[in-house]
Amino acid sequence: MILFENHQRSINAVATILERKLEELENCLLRTGLSARGVRITHREDLPKEQIGKIQHAIDHLYELLNAFCSRYNVPKEMLSLQKEVRVKASFLWEDLSGATSKSFAGYGSMEAEINKVYNDYITQMIEEVNIIIEYSSEN
Helix, strand or coil: CCCCHHHHHHHHHHHHHHHHHHHHHHHHHHCCHHHCCCCCCCCCCCCCHHHHHHHHHHHHHHHHHHHHHHHHCCCCCCCCCHHHHHHHHHHHHHHHHHCCCHHHHHHHCCCCHHHHHHHHHHHHHHHHHHHHHHHHHHCC
């Protein structure tokens, strides 16, 4: 089968998006129960184990379909660098935190000095930890 390059790119993109979304779905199922950190966000375990099993079965079947789809349309395997992926995600996190200082609240009125200081201290500490992740993910 011969596909035009732009069709192949689109097919490759569909496969990549599907695999990423399947990973997100599986992570959603895995982040329930005792293994979830749940600092700010927790999932209510409102899916019975039987339904979770059925959902996991459907996800498994989707992976099988994705594999057949990739074989049929010659979608190449892609080896991603864990180092690069961690660094990129940490860099986005750094950006988000850097934009979250109390200066971003200016349009909402002033905050008390002590609240402002403690808030900025937390943000600064979080940025420092993200910098450590970026540093470790940049080493070779």
